[in-house]
Each structure stands twice: as structure tokens, then as C-alpha cells.
Amino acid sequence: MSDTPPSPSTRYPAGGQAFPHKDLTGISDLPPWQILYLLDEAEQWVALNRQRNKHVDVLAGLTIINAFFENSTRTLLSFEIAGKRLGADVVNMHAAQSSVKKGETLIDTATTLNAMRADAIVIRHASSGAVRLIADKVDCPVLNAGDGRHEHPTQALLDALTMRQWMRSRGSEEFTGLKVAICGDILHSRVARSNVLLLTALGADVRVCAPPALMPAAIEQMRVSAYTNFDEAIDDVDVVMMLRLQNERMSGPFIPSAREYRHLYGLTQTRLKRAAPHALVMHPGPMNRGVEIDSDVADHLERSAITTQVEMGVAIRMACLDVLTRRARGIEGWEALS
Amino acid sequence: MKPMAPLTITGGKLLTGSGEPTAGAIRCEGDHITAVGDVAAQDGDRTVDAKGKIVMPGIIDLGVFEIDKPAFHFGGVTRAALMPDQPPPLDYPARVRFAASFGKPDFWVHPIAAATRGLEGNELPELGLMKDAGAKAVSSGRKWITDSGVMLRVLQYAAMLGLPFISHAEDAGIAGGAVATDGETATRLGLASAPAEAEALAVMRDVTLAEMAGAHLHIRQVTTAAALDIVRKAKDRGVRVTCGVTPAHFMLSDIAVNGFLTFARLSPPLRAESDRRAVLAALADGTIDVVASGHDPRGPEDKRLPFADAAPGMAGAETLLPLTLQLVRDGVIDMTRMAQLLCVNPAKILGVPAGRLEAGLEADIAIVDPDRPWIVDSDRMEAQAGNTPFDKQPVQGRALALFKGGMDVKV
Structure with missing residues (x-):
């Protein structure tokens, strides 16, 4: 750095x-x-x-x-x-x-x-x-x-600061063209909205990914591309930002179960391979380990920036x-x- | 009270409810109109010179939540149909009877009976007794009856009694908890929103059930292109369906809630611009039958809250006339149609002998200057509260004088 x-x-x-x-x-x-x-x-x-x-x-x-x-x-x-x-x-x-x-x-x-x-x-x-x-x-x-x-503006700012520190360690601090995927419960997430506003303002290429029931209407109007398929969403991205799935939304009205959510939207080692080889992993916390993010990804020393975010x-x-x-x-x- | 001398209004342009304004006079004896057109004042008449302004029937405001006389009188309204959402709800004959007499003599209230007990959507109240007590319609109030079986039975009962059913068309499953319409504004503000189709679904079901039951369905507010299409097609098929809208939905779109403005929190919510344009088209082609204020004055304890926690509704009685006149100035409708939307059709739907300037009808008359400019000011309104999304907006058109049953309300 x-x-x-x-x-x-x-x-x-x-x-x-x-x-x-x-x-x-x-x-x-x-x-x-x-x-x-x-x-x-x-x-x-x-x-x-x-x-x-x-x-x-x-x-x-x-x-x-x-x-x-x-x-x-x-x-x-x-x-x-x-x-x-x-x-x-x-x-x-x-x-x-x-x-x-x-x-x-x-x-x-x-x-x-x-x-x-x-x-x-x-x-x-x-x-x-x-x-x-x-x-x-x-x-x-x-x-x-x-x-x-x-x-949640300070969260977006701290996320941006985390990304910038990481980019600087790689010899750049330019957000333009940075590919960021924000994945999880976009509908109910203030973290997602503030991050979308901040990252698009700075020129990043932002993708949001959520199951249909957790995707806000007309989100494309916020200058992002929307995905329901997680594998496509993280393809070749520089940053994977996972969101917390609230317990009360895990079973029933929005998605069937935590394990099905992990199956479709959980960040696993295997899935992370689809992102760019250097890709940074972020999560605003608190995490549901084994649901939206696996422990070996969250604790990965080179890839995970979760403690840096804090x-x-x-x-x-x-x-x-x-x-x-x-x-x-x-x-x-x-x-x-x- | 000593009998009033007959009233003759001369020198005005008569907007009778059929045809464009024409020069003429009108004479009333007691509480009725006795002659319209080429009439002269007789000895002993009180005469009022309309000075070239419009003389029209008093406005009949179909679907209000509060009897707020000063606001209605300001707006040229002489009668209002009161929604059953009162504390307590109008689900009992004595309450209906009380509401029916509440505004007399200078304002008439036509109570709308609750379609189900407590507006809970389950059990039938005494609709027949409420009709005898003065109810002119039946309504589910602010809510939609979710149980289609209950809805069908209420419609059958209303049809048997000859009462129209006034519905609020928002599918509760889709729109439950929503405070805005799906779109960029709701997404940016982080407001719980529902797709516009929630209205079309509700209208489709209600039209289908009304057709089965042979009932007259009036949808108080239709605010989306998809739902208006359904109404249009149902009318073409000959279904007894009518619908209305409030000025907010033809003047404003969902961007008006930006900044979390709770005065623009309405139910149904303000819609996309494309839907607003569809409402204008439906006003022009006759799909929409009624423009009403939805008058619902709400003080700061209901409105000075986070958007989702604020109560929906606006104080609309004072702006109903000028904003509908704006449609005439914009060439969307003509004066004849304006009179139909504000007076003729509401009277027809409620089955009351008013809404036209015609011999034999109640002498509810407004003298209106359609061009008079004024500025809406939420701090200085006649209404019980100033919750209007049109605050500080310049408008044109004002009731200069008002007569209810031949009696001077304001001159």
C-alpha cells in the first residue's frame, strides 16, 4: 500500500x-x-x-x-x-x-x-x-x-476507501471501469443503494444480483446492470460485494430456504473462481457464514477485505x-x- | 325560518350539464330550480348578477373522508358522498342517518355504507336498513375486499338494493405494505413499492364479479393505463362500470414524492408519467366518468412523519375545481364534459336529483370565474389541514358565489 x-x-x-x-x-x-x-x-x-x-x-x-x-x-x-x-x-x-x-x-x-x-x-x-x-x-x-x-452513506464511503486502498496496492486508484458485483437482498438494502450511487458516480461498472423477489423495480435506471444468475453476475469482476440476508427473509416469503439460497447465491470458493483472479471479496457484516458466504472465502487472507472494511x-x-x-x-x- | 324570496341569477353563462355555456338566467323558488334559460326576475325576487361568469350546478364530490364544510364551500361543492372510513365506520344504520343530516342545511352529505362490518372484509352489515337511513352507495372504503366470495355476495346484495358499489382497486396481495408505485423514484428512495398491475388485477376481478352479480361498480380512482383499458373494454361490453380519478393523478406523477414529501403520499400512490398520460387520455375519451377530490385533511401528526409511516391522503376540496378547469384550458376536455365529471355523473351514480341546472331539481348553484388566478397555500387553506401536494402552485378558477337549495352559502 x-x-x-x-x-x-x-x-x-x-x-x-x-x-x-x-x-x-x-x-x-x-x-x-x-x-x-x-x-x-x-x-x-x-x-x-x-x-x-x-x-x-x-x-x-x-x-x-x-x-x-x-x-x-x-x-x-x-x-x-x-x-x-x-x-x-x-x-x-x-x-x-x-x-x-x-x-x-x-x-x-x-x-x-x-x-x-x-x-x-x-x-x-x-x-x-x-x-x-x-x-x-x-x-x-x-x-x-x-x-x-x-x-447508508458511511458504509458506501468505507467500502470505497477499502477498494481504493486495495487498488492502490495494485498500482492504481481509478474507479473508472472497475467491475463490481453487489449480490444479495438488493431490495431491502440501503448498503446496496448507497454503494450503487457512489460507485456509479465514480465511474465503476456496477452489477447487482438478487433473486427476482429481492430485486427492486427499475434498478437499471440507477445505471447498473441487473442479474438474477449469480455465476453470470460475477464473471470477471474485480470486486464481489456480498450482502447480508436477513434471517426473517430466509425461509418462506422471499426465498425457500437458506440452503437453497446458498446453492444459488452463496459465494463459495468454486464460484469465486469465475471472478477475476485477483478479485476482492467484501461484506458489510454481520455475515451469515455458510449462507451468503462460505467461511473459507470470508477468511481468505489475500482475497477477503472484510476486516479492512471495519x-x-x-x-x-x-x-x-x-x-x-x-x-x-x-x-x-x-x-x-x- | 321565514320563507326565502325567490332567487334569480341573471347575466351569467349557464353551464347546465348539457352543452357548452350559454347566456341565460335561472330562477329558483324555495329550494328548487323553477326555470332555466330565457327567464326574467319577478317582483320581490332576490336577484344576483353573475356578471358574465359561469353559472353551474354545485359540485358533487364523490368520495370524501371528512365533512369539511369551509373547504367544500370554498371549492364550489354543495354535496359530498362520505366514505365509510369514519371512526367508527359507517356500518350501522344510526351512524348513516347521523352522517346524512350532518351538513344540513347548507351542505348535503350522502353517506356511503360500509360494505362489510367494520370494513373488515368478512361479514355483511345491514345494507338495506342503511339504505333507508340515507346511504346512497356501498363501499369497501380505503381497502380492497380480498375474499372474492365475500365481494361477490356484497355485490349481489348491493345489486338487489339498487346501490352502486364503490371500490378501491389495489390487489392486497401485491400492494400490501407498499407506499409507492414501482419505478425509479421508489427504488432510489428505498420505499416499499408495488407494480401498477396491482390495480389492473383488482379492477379485472371487481369488474368480473360485478358483471356476474349485475351490480353497478364504480371504481373511485383508476390511475393506470392497464386498469383504464380494462374499464374501457368492460364499458364497450355494456358492463355497468364507471370510474373516477382525483386531480393529483392527472396533474402529478411519482416524481412528486421525491424528497419524501408526505403530502404526495396518496392511495393509490402517484404513478409513472405514462400512466398519468393514460389518465388524461381516459378523461378525454370518456372512460373516466368522475373527478373527485378524495378530500382527506391530515394534520402534522399524520403527515410530519417518515414517508412510509405517514397517512395517505390529501386535502383536495379547494383545488378540485381549478385543477379540473386546467384540463379545459389544456384542451383535454370541454366545459360540458367538465360539468359531467364534477356534477352530472356523480349525481347519476348516487341517484340524487341534482347535478344539473334543470327545472325541478334542487337549487344547488355555483357562480364560477374560470380564469381567476390564485395561489394554493397550505398554510392558509379553508380545510381542516393544509396537506396538499399543490402547495404554492398558481391555479386559475374560483367559486365566487354558492347557493345550496336556493339558500345563500356565500355571495
Whole structure:
């Protein structure tokens, strides 16, 4: 892996013009260069996270609230670590078991968090569009940690950072023409949508693969090619990104059984041979080993980037928290948005 | 109440319900129209000068969810057929009787009886007694009756009573849980969606069963090309089927929900642009019989929510007339057809003596300036709530005066 990440300062507009958004609610709001800006910003945190002392004080004195209206372990932990490594006070609100259950509306919860003077709010919610709804009602930056089937922008960014690190180790960092297959429950996946938006924006050749019942209508309109045959979908691809199949969808309404799913859509060693010889294997986790991905593929030292994805996740979230709080911190050149 | 002096409206262009507007006057005695056309005011008459504007029958809004008088009066509506989806549902004669008297004297409500108890889709309620209590139709409300056996029996019963059945055509198996129509917008926003064919399937079944039962089927909203084709062919075969649509489905397509705008969350959902064009064609060729508001005012507690959690529906009473007039300005329909869509056909379907300017009918009359411009503003509406997808949109056409049963509602 190269040791000389590009310097963000030379490639982007000065100051706040580099990222003129209050919130990060979706990749769909970002032109390609703003995506690259966040990736470049994350490089410094990748480096920091690999040192013994992983702490800086850039967000000292700021309060970050992680409001998770839907259960999460990994993403919540990743955001919590990211905030703490930057020196912020991080509070987790497990809204799945809170007053939301008592009938308080989402807007009231948002207003409450706002009144507590959070400096950034990270939100996960089971309904598409819920994060945008809150973002419009609060003063501080809002980061989308997943809203329904809509978007999960930090996941797509960390996936892109993972791919770019891998490409760099192979002597390139150009997404144009990179062949990526995203396979699994595309219909219900916010990870798939954000990745499709990000990768197509950067010029990658994206294929999505799912059984018909789990393929969204008109997905081709998002500039991808759609496959129901997994073998055809991964033919000669550079990256195979597997998605988690939710337990409740495994037997019955959408697909007959876990073993039939593995038979048709599981990533096995044999199947992986159809991809390019160097192909990278990714999975946002948590995995169903032996269902969508076999253990020998998931744990393959050269091919699997699954743990790298987790590592990049912390760096990306640090970058997003840093960039989005610059206006509040009065960083030079980062004036308030009009 | 002392008897009102007879009313004569002069100087207007009469849109009677048959033919294009022609200059003329209209005279009413008591609550009825007594003469139309070449009539003059008599001594002691109250006279109103229409000043060259359109004089038309009061609009009959077929299928509303709320009796929201100020909004209806603003929109030139004098009667509305109330959907059975009320708390509690209109599945009991006393509730129907109460609803029927609710708006009088200056607004008439024609209750629509619930087709099944509690609108649950299982058991027949007392449809005959509800008819005597004032019900003018039978309906499954916002839902589709999934059990075809139940649907057939309800249709047979409605046919026996001479009541039309008003259906909501969305196949529950395919559309269950969906909040949008299949397409790029729903996929990008990550909204649960169903194919447009869910409507065609439901229409096909309902038409088939209605034909078997000899019932009059009215599909309150037909919003897709495929379903309109089925209705068109059924009409050609002579099946007693009529259908309607709301302005949202001929003015807007599914892209209006972009940004998760819950004011554009409707049921059936807003459709693809090709379907919107098919609706326009069906309005032009006569396949669609009724344009109604589907008036369903919903406050922030129902609408300021994530899209999928928000209640469907829009406050439409105030925009019904101007948006239908837009069809006339765009050359899709003429004024005669507009009067049929808003007044004549709804009256015919409900079997009420109104909807035309004709001697002997109830004196429900609107004076309308078809060109008067105004801007829809969801913060300043007469309706109980401002949930309109047409917020801040300039429109043309407004009811200047309204008479219900010869009585001044607004002048």
C-alpha cells in the first residue's frame, strides 16, 4: 500500500467550499469530487488509527449523540470509537427501547436532542427518509447511519476507501471501469443503494444480483446492470460485494430456504473462481457464514477485505465527523452555510 | 325560518350539464330550480348578477373522508358522498342517518355504507336498513375486499338494493405494505413499492364479479393505463362500470414524492408519467366518468412523519375545481364534459336529483370565474389541514358565489 496519500488541500476548493453541506444524509447529495474529498480526508485517520496513540483533540468539548432507533452493534461502535478518538464526548441513545416506544414522535425526539445542544447527531432509523426529516429540524450536523432501505452513506464511503486502498496496492486508484458485483437482498438494502450511487458516480461498472423477489423495480435506471444468475453476475469482476440476508427473509416469503439460497447465491470458493483472479471479496457484516458466504472465502487472507472494511469504517466516520463539525468549530474558511 | 324570496341569477353563462355555456338566467323558488334559460326576475325576487361568469350546478364530490364544510364551500361543492372510513365506520344504520343530516342545511352529505362490518372484509352489515337511513352507495372504503366470495355476495346484495358499489382497486396481495408505485423514484428512495398491475388485477376481478352479480361498480380512482383499458373494454361490453380519478393523478406523477414529501403520499400512490398520460387520455375519451377530490385533511401528526409511516391522503376540496378547469384550458376536455365529471355523473351514480341546472331539481348553484388566478397555500387553506401536494402552485378558477337549495352559502 502506498505511503503517500494525496493532499486534500491541493485538489479541492478552499475551505468550506470543499464540502458545502450541513448534513450527510445520502450519497445522492454528493457530486463525485465531494465523495473523493471525504475519502482523502479519511486517509489521515487511517494512519492515526494504526498508531499506538489513537487520540486527538480536534473535537474536544463537542457532544456527539448517536441516536439509534434501530438496533445496531457494529455501526454504533464504529461511530462511538470515531467520536472518542477525535476527543468528543459521545453519548449513545438506544432509542429502540426509549420514549419512542411510548409514542413520542420522531420530530419531538429530534427537538429534544437539539435542545440538549448536540454538536452532531448520528441517526439510524428503520424508515426511509427519517434521517432527512430530523436533519431539517435540528441545527447541528446530522449523519445518516442508515435509514430504512434508503441510504447508508458511511458504509458506501468505507467500502470505497477499502477498494481504493486495495487498488492502490495494485498500482492504481481509478474507479473508472472497475467491475463490481453487489449480490444479495438488493431490495431491502440501503448498503446496496448507497454503494450503487457512489460507485456509479465514480465511474465503476456496477452489477447487482438478487433473486427476482429481492430485486427492486427499475434498478437499471440507477445505471447498473441487473442479474438474477449469480455465476453470470460475477464473471470477471474485480470486486464481489456480498450482502447480508436477513434471517426473517430466509425461509418462506422471499426465498425457500437458506440452503437453497446458498446453492444459488452463496459465494463459495468454486464460484469465486469465475471472478477475476485477483478479485476482492467484501461484506458489510454481520455475515451469515455458510449462507451468503462460505467461511473459507470470508477468511481468505489475500482475497477477503472484510476486516479492512471495519477498519476503514472508523476512519471514514472520523473524517465525516471532523468535516461536518468544522463550521461549528470555527475553522478558518468554513463559514456558516447560507 | 321565514320563507326565502325567490332567487334569480341573471347575466351569467349557464353551464347546465348539457352543452357548452350559454347566456341565460335561472330562477329558483324555495329550494328548487323553477326555470332555466330565457327567464326574467319577478317582483320581490332576490336577484344576483353573475356578471358574465359561469353559472353551474354545485359540485358533487364523490368520495370524501371528512365533512369539511369551509373547504367544500370554498371549492364550489354543495354535496359530498362520505366514505365509510369514519371512526367508527359507517356500518350501522344510526351512524348513516347521523352522517346524512350532518351538513344540513347548507351542505348535503350522502353517506356511503360500509360494505362489510367494520370494513373488515368478512361479514355483511345491514345494507338495506342503511339504505333507508340515507346511504346512497356501498363501499369497501380505503381497502380492497380480498375474499372474492365475500365481494361477490356484497355485490349481489348491493345489486338487489339498487346501490352502486364503490371500490378501491389495489390487489392486497401485491400492494400490501407498499407506499409507492414501482419505478425509479421508489427504488432510489428505498420505499416499499408495488407494480401498477396491482390495480389492473383488482379492477379485472371487481369488474368480473360485478358483471356476474349485475351490480353497478364504480371504481373511485383508476390511475393506470392497464386498469383504464380494462374499464374501457368492460364499458364497450355494456358492463355497468364507471370510474373516477382525483386531480393529483392527472396533474402529478411519482416524481412528486421525491424528497419524501408526505403530502404526495396518496392511495393509490402517484404513478409513472405514462400512466398519468393514460389518465388524461381516459378523461378525454370518456372512460373516466368522475373527478373527485378524495378530500382527506391530515394534520402534522399524520403527515410530519417518515414517508412510509405517514397517512395517505390529501386535502383536495379547494383545488378540485381549478385543477379540473386546467384540463379545459389544456384542451383535454370541454366545459360540458367538465360539468359531467364534477356534477352530472356523480349525481347519476348516487341517484340524487341534482347535478344539473334543470327545472325541478334542487337549487344547488355555483357562480364560477374560470380564469381567476390564485395561489394554493397550505398554510392558509379553508380545510381542516393544509396537506396538499399543490402547495404554492398558481391555479386559475374560483367559486365566487354558492347557493345550496336556493339558500345563500356565500355571495
